[in-house]
Amino acid sequence: xxxxxxxxxxxxxxxxxxxxxxxxxxxxxxxxxxxxxxxxxxxxxxxxxxxxxxxxxxxxxxxxxxxxxxxxxxxxxxxxxxxxxxxxxxxxxxxxxxxxxxxxxxxxxxxxxxxxxxxxxxxxxxxxxxxxxxxxxxxxxxxxx
Amino acid sequence: xxxxxxxxxxxxxxxxxxxxxxxxxxxxxxxxxxxxxxxxxxxxxxxxxxxxxxxxxxxxxxxxxxxxxxxxxxxxxxxxxxxxxxxxxxxxxxxxxxxxxxxxxxxxxxxxxxxxxxxxxxxxxxxxxxxxxxxxxxxxxxxxxxxxxxxxxxxxxxxxx
Numbered sequence: 001x002x003x004x005x006x007x008x009x010x011x012x013x014x015x016x017x018x019x020x021x022x023x024x025x026x027x028x029x030x031x032x033x034x035x036x037x038x039x040x041x042x043x044x045x046x047x048x049x050x051x052x053x054x055x056x057x058x059x060x061x062x063x064x065x066x067x068x069x070x071x072x073x074x075x076x077x078x079x080x081x082x083x084x085x086x087x088x089x090x091x092x093x094x095x096x097x098x099x100x101x102x103x104x105x106x107x108x109x110x111x112x113x114x115x116x117x118x119x120x121x122x123x124x125x126x127x128x129x130x131x132x133x134x135x136x137x138x139x140x141x142x143x144x145x
Numbered sequence: 146x147x148x149x150x151x152x153x154x155x156x157x158x159x160x161x162x163x164x165x166x167x168x169x170x171x172x173x174x175x176x177x178x179x180x181x182x183x184x185x186x187x188x189x190x191x192x193x194x195x196x197x198x199x200x201x202x203x204x205x206x207x208x209x210x211x212x213x214x215x216x217x218x219x220x221x222x223x224x225x226x227x228x229x230x231x232x233x234x235x236x237x238x239x240x241x242x243x244x245x246x247x248x249x250x251x252x253x254x255x256x257x258x259x260x261x262x263x264x265x266x267x268x269x270x271x272x273x274x275x276x277x278x279x280x281x282x283x284x285x286x287x288x289x290x291x292x293x294x295x296x297x298x299x300x301x302x303x304x305x306x
Binding site for chain 2: 039050061064
């Protein structure tokens with residue numbers, strides 16, 4: 001199935017076109033900045049940094065983070081399609097995807113708790129930071145293993 | 146001019162160390178990405194507050210994130226210098242790298258202008274939060290840094306090297 005994906009016309013376009021791959025990488029890092037950037041600062045604040053700031057500081061940023069997730073799902077899938085058979089057996093890649101999923105799950109929990117005015121035990125934002133940092137680290141290591 | 150600096154750096158002990166230590170380059174990349182997340186994440190909130198898109202009450206609230214932005218910037222400054230020291234000949238002739246450095250300079254001047262000219266006046270309520278100068282500073286900051294991000298990503302793909 002992955003071989004089929006890799007030889008599909010979309011995947012071929014990604015790997016053969018001069019500009020497609022770099023353009024997708026650029027979109028992917030924009031998404032990274034939107035998602036990890038905003039979530040990391042939100043999480044640092046929930047852990048106790050930036051004392052004195054209002055909880056509403058990050059209120060309007062959810063739309064941006066969601067946009068970042070969307071463009072990274074799309075660009076990520078396209079990037080994946082061009083090297084599917086390699087990536088599926090790449091440990092750093094598998095770790096990255098797992099951490100992205102877990103990071104998103106943490107964001108979900110954090111969002112629900114904030115919306116319902118529940119207390120925020122520090123391990124939720126701490127776990128979120130850990131997962132996103134690991135996602136970045138393993139993402140960078142894909143090229144090396 | 147960059148090429149002259151590059152030639153001076155090439156072959157020095159620091160250059161040799163970066164080149165020869167196999168685990169260093171990926172580590173520098175990792176730290177560079179963490180730095181950019183702090184820098185841009187923080188600036189998104191600050192700049193969108195300046196532009197007026199995010200309304201979280203007192204404008205000063207978002208500014209409390211600035212230490213994180215500065216930490217991110219310095220992480221990237223250090224790792225960035227080490228990248229250059231590790232491969233000076235490649236970076237010095239790379240057009241994406243050159244453009245990236247110029248834009249960082251512009252972003253820095255923009256930040257200085259805001260900090261020394263606008264912020265003091267804003268604090269004294271002499272100009273309103275909706276002043277057009279403040280919006281321009283915020284917008285310029287966002288666009289330059291996102292362009293810096295793109296150019297950094299494109300270094301291996303644009304120009305020579």
